[in-house]
Amino acid sequence: MKSKENTAAGRSEQNKKKKKKSTYSLFALAVIKTVVIIFISIGCTFAGILGGACLGYIKSADAITPDQLELTKLTSFIYDKDGAELTQIKGSENRVLVVHSEIPDNLRNAFIAIEDKNFYNHGGVDSKRFIKAAISYIIHFGDASFGGSTITQQLVKNITGNQDSTIKRKVQEAWQAMQLERNLSKDQILDNYMNRITTGSGCYGVQAAARKFFNKDVKDLSLAECASIAGVTKSPGYYDPTLSEGNKKNNKERQETILQAMLDQGKITQNEYNEAIGEELKIYKKDTDENVSSSNVQSYFVDYVLTQVQKDLMEKYNISGDAANIKIYNGGLKIYTTQDTKIQKVMNEEFTNIENFPANAKISNPDMQAQGAMLILDPYTGQIRGMYGAYGAKKGNFTLNRATSMKRQPGSSFKPIAVYGPAIDLGLITPATVVDDVPIYLDPQHPTTPYPKNSESTFKGLSTIRTGIKSSINVVAAKVFMDYLGADKSIEYLKKANIDRSKEGYVSMALGGLNEGVNPLLMSAAYVPFVNDGVYLEPISYTKVTDESGNVILDKTQAQQKNIVYKETTAFLMTSMMRDVVTAGTAASNGLGTVKNSAGKVIPTAGKTGTTNDNYDKWFVGFSPYYVGASWYGYNNPKSLKSSEYYQALKMWNKVMNRIHSDLEVKDFKQPDGIVKKSICIYSGKLPGKYCSQDPRGNAIRTEYFAKGTEPTDTCDVHVLAKVDTTSKDIYGRPLLATQYCPESAVQEKVFIQRPVPYLPKDTSLVSKILDWMYELPQGEYCTKHNASNVVGPPAGSVSTGSSEASHGNQGGTGIDSPLPPLQDDNGSDVIP
Incomplete structure (x- = not known):
């Protein structure tokens, strides 16, 4: 009985325990169900909230517009006449646009391998990478970087500039990326991306990077170089190989990682990998002797080109100066200049050589130093081949360019264009016309004082125009201006050569004494007609400008001004007379007017010296059958030059011209039809008489050139x-x-x-x-x-008289190179004598 009772009691106890355990289980289950329900409810709520937020983010996101896809802030390029790059013009960014056909497949594959290996298989967002990035973000409470961006998403970030590390930005970026994928091809997306990426130090896009790192166009990159460039974008400050040796090592390690990824993804073969790994990366270092500008200081030529392009953009497209500059500095323009780099190099060397400016040897203050300027033109195109605007190395951009911007008195170098050329062209005088070089009185304020004077205070008496030009006689020029030509005709001819002196017209103008001065650019251009059959050509510094797509937006050769200034015969006669200046006249000293090639053969030249009052300025404007060159020498604050400085402008012209003609053949000036020769008496300008050969100073008979129909018919009666x-x-x-x-x-x-x-x-x-x-x-x-x-x-x-005819003839005279200042009244204003 007892055992039965014990057994029953045991069972009862077990039953009690089972009931208790079941109760706990049911409670636990109930709790779990409750928690699950709560989590599901919270999850649904959160998902609903998150989904609603995402929908709101998407609705508030702006689609990428076509305008945003257009690349801006592009680097512009300047080239010389032969197409060699002179310099790059950058705004805030150095970016050079490169088209799809110029990007090698290896470069595309390098970026895809390291940045987005599933690029061709997603629709803008890589789902797996995106989810992993999102989980990382949640786990790290928003502190972790996403790390799941596709190339398309990176392009969106580059376009919008939005760098916020938020869910909102990431959702909007993903949506915008998917929209881009619907509107653009994969190639278009990748090309745009590769033209936008930063490669450090203000350098953007793969073309700028190729130039910066390897001095190559992107189309010429090797596989190893492609991988090197693709590796920089992760962290330019760490991987840019041009910054330091440490960076170069970092870049090499990153490059090898990319090459391994390309191999693993089947984008390159094992042999290609091995060759690329073994290739030494030759990082480019810019040589200061290269033609391409190696500093931020532009040449005088580039300064001038940029001002001309700006002006022409403003005029053609009716835009402001600021808008034109934005186009120049950010528009990816290609500016094709007229510079001959060999000529420019010669000028750079001569104007930075202290031996050519000995007066500056002991003067360190630039404001007190002697200065010089020169410009070289091709007379048959009007294209500027070279210029230099001051003594010494150029130290800043858009500093005073004396070759194009100064205004100084030209002295007697003005006579050929203001007096003799016009008078010859109008048939008022010939090279044989005789003018009497004797004291004259053309200053109404000082009627008893001879004006103008000749430099040596002597007068040659009866002299031909040829002698007047050769010896630069002020009296002869003044008499031709006053008695033959007249101010109105002089001004008219000057305008044809783009020199406006409509507010002047005084006799002092004939001698180069101007209210407003000139510069080597104006003077060299005004002499072009003497070489170019009488035709003036506007001097141009560039031929054309194209935009980033290669479309011509400025064509300077089509818009170039051309004027017929003189007859061909006039140009020849003036050249003939100015040849005497360099062989026997004011430019003949020490052979400085003579130009020889490397074989020692003389190349014909002609020109005219110029000296201003008190020897403040010295000029020489001279030309050969190849080039016209105008040089100036003086001081910023005008002062009388020392006697040792009198020939510095001519010396500089001679040095430059000899060097740029060294490889040229001898060529004479062209003689046009309509030129005849006659023997004349140089003291009457007429046909020789019985006694001309017996002049007490020697035989007075010379052979002279004339435009047909202007030759003399009377016999000398002098x-x-x-x-x-x-x-x-x-x-x-x-x-x-x-x-x-x-x-x-x-x-x-x-x-x-x-x-x-x-x-x-x-x-x-x-x-x-x-x-x-x-x-x-x-x-x-x-x-x-x-x-x-x-x-x-x-x-x-x-x-x-030895002549059967009587003739009065014309007056004449000779003298020396010495221009005079404008005549002035008591108020300092110029007056007409």
């Missing part, structure tokens, strides 16, 4: 044969005409000159300065010494 009494003198020491009472021993038959227009000196003290005065026949003055019976009369046939 030279006369007369009997004089050598013992009887006038007040100037000249022998008087003999009379019938003069003893035979005192009578001598000599050749004299007689002025067609007698000169009556206002100041007899100046007569001794007229160099031909001693050779003039004292007309009407007879011997007063031998007249004992007081019967005075001319012996029959005492004077003979």
Whole structure:
């Protein structure tokens, strides 16, 4: 019984335990169900909230527009006349657009392998990478980087510039990426991405990177170089190989990682991998001697080109200067200049050589140093081949360029374009026209003081125009201007050469004394017609400008101004006379007007010197059949030059021109049809007479060029044969005409000159300065010494002209290079004499 009771009791206890356990289980289950329900409810709520938020984020996101896809802030390029790159013009970013066909497959594959291996298989978002990134974000409470961006998403980030590490940005970025995938091809997305990525130090896009790292175009990159560039974008400050040796090592390690990924993904073969791994990366270091600018300082030529492109963009497209500059500095333009880099290099070297500016040897202050400037033009195209705007190395951008922007008096270098060229062209004078170089008085404020004066304070008397140009005689230029040409015609011709002097017109203008000065650019261009058959060509510094797509937006050669200034015969005659300047005139000193090639053969040249009042400025504008060059020498604050500096402008011209002609063949100036030669008397400008060869100074007969129809037909009446009494003198020491009472021993038959227009000196003290005065026949003055019976009369046939015709001819004169300042009234304003 007891055992039965114990058994029953045990069972009862077990039952109690089972019931208790079942109760706990049911409670636990209930709790779990409750928790699950709560979590599901919370999850659903959270999912609903998150889904609603995502929907809101998407609705508030802006789709990427076509305008946003367009690349801006592109680097512009400047090239020389042969297409070689001179420099790059960058705004805030260095970015060079590269088209799809120029991007090698290896570069595409390198980026895809390391950045987005499923690029061609997703629709903008890689779901697996995106989920992993999201979980990482939640686990790390928003502190972890996503790390799941596709190339398309990275492109969106580059376009929008949104770098926020938030769910909102990531959701919007994913949606925008999917929208891009619907509207663009994979190639378009990848190309845009590769043109936008940053590669460090303000460098953007793969083309700029290829140039920066390897000095190559992207199309020429090797596999190893492609992988190197693809590795930089992760962290340019760490992987840019140009920054340091440490960075170079980091870049190499990253490159090998990319190459391994390309191999693993089947984008390259084992052999290609091995070759790329073994290739030494030759990181480019810019050489300061290269043509491409290696610093932020632009050349004078580039400065000038940029100002011209800006001006032309403003005019053609009616935009502001700021808008034009944005186009230049951010538009990816290609500017094709006219610079001949060989010529420019010569000029750079000569103008930075202290030996050419000895006055600066002991002067360190640039404001006190002697300065110089020069410009070289191709006379047949008007294209500027080289320029330099100051002494010494250029130290800043858009500093004063004296070759194109200064305004200084040109002195006698102005005479050919303001006086002689126009007068020859109008048929008012010929090279043989004679002008009397004697004291004249053209200053109304000082009517008793000769003006203009010649530099040596002497007067040559009867002189041809050729002599007037050769010896740079101020009186001859002034007389031609006043008596033949006139101010209006002078101004008219200057305008044809793009020099506006409509507010001037004084005699001082004829001598280069201007209210507003000129520069080598204006002067060289004004001399172009003398070489180019009389045709003026606007000087241009570039030929065309294209946009980032290669479309021509400026064509300077089509818009270039062209004017016929002179007849072809005029151009030839002026050139002929200015050749005398360099062979026997003011530019002949020490052969400085002569140009030779490397074989020592002389290349014909012509030109004109210029000196301003008190020797403040020295000029030489000279030309060959190849180039026109204008050079200037002086000081910022004008001061009288030392005698040792008088030929510095000519010396600089000579040095530059000799070097740029070293490889050129001898070529003469072209003689056009319509030119004839005649023998003339250089003191009458007429056909030689009986006594011209017997002039007391030597044979006066020369061969001269004329435009057909302007050659002389009259015979010289300046030279006369007369009997004089050598013992009887006038007040100037000249022998008087003999009379019938003069003893035979005192009578001598000599050749004299007689002025067609007698000169009556206002100041007899100046007569001794007229160099031909001693050779003039004292007309009407007879011997007063031998007249004992007081019967005075001319012996029959005492004077003979040797000519059957009488002619008055024109006046003439000669002198030395010495331009004068403008005449001024008491208020300092120029006045017309």
